[in-house]
Amino acid sequence: MDDAQSRKAEKAERVLIIACGMLAREVLAVKSRLASDHIDLTCLPAEYHFRPDRIAPEMDKAIARAKAEGYRNIFVGYADCGTGGMLDKIVEKHGVERMAGPHCFAFYQGLDAFERQGDADMLAFYMTDFLCRHFDSFFMKPLGLDRHPELIEDFFGNYEKLVYLAQTDDPALDRVAEDAAKLLGLAYERRFTGYGDLVPALANLPA
Known part of the structure; x- marks a missing residue:
């Protein structure tokens, strides 16, 4: 197994949270509290707070990238956050889950x-x-x-x-x-x- 395959295999056993940049510090704090060393975190820009129309398409790309990197377990660290249900369509498309609720x-x-x-x-x-x-x-x-x-x-x-x-x-x-x-x-x-x-x-x- 070469290095690329090894990295993919490792990521397949981990969980990736793709979160709003506004939640980065908080997700890391909860991860530390739970001693959840199997969790990785990446974030979309916090500025999307002002452009909720960008959240769903950018999340679509982010999940696709994560899957290509080898992640099988992905969690969306967003509520609906003003997307008007568009984020739920992306979540359903990729077979992943998101934070419940309308917003943080x-x-x-x-x-x-x-x-x-x-x-x-x-x-x-x-x-x-x-x-x-x-x-x-x-x-x-x-x-x-x-x-x-x-x-x-x-x-x-x-x-x-x-x-x-x-x-x-x-x-x-x-x-x-x-x-x-x-x-x-x-x-x-x-x-x-x-x-x-x-x-x-x-x-x-x-x-």
Whole structure:
């Protein structure tokens, strides 16, 4: 068996998660917690958060590449994430599974808890650890709020509160979320979710 065949054979015995770049740190944290050394991770760009139309076609390519490399066990580290069911068509096409739920804000809280909060959170702007770390690069600069703060009302005027879904206890991230709520003129609520349904989803992957 040559080196290429050996690498393919090795990957055939492992699990590959193809995840949203927003989940990279969290997937690795859960992998470490579970001591799941058989799991590999690759990510699509976090910027697809703004272009959900790109998620399904890029995932299609990523899964095809992974299979060509030898992976037989592949898990999609995305919820629907605004694809309008298009990601499910790719998942079905390749015979793989994805994270359950409409988006990460749901599976971080747990789908049952998310559904119970539905009405109360109708006008909530969610943030996560990732979005706190990248608040400037994902919101302030792309929306031009750093140059034109008067646009805040246009973009966020219909929200009533900012809900920080915290994966970790990090005072620095808490401050970012609180400051963001003040900047956007929203009430502030912090919910510690941990990694939510990401933990059982990874725990149930084949060993």
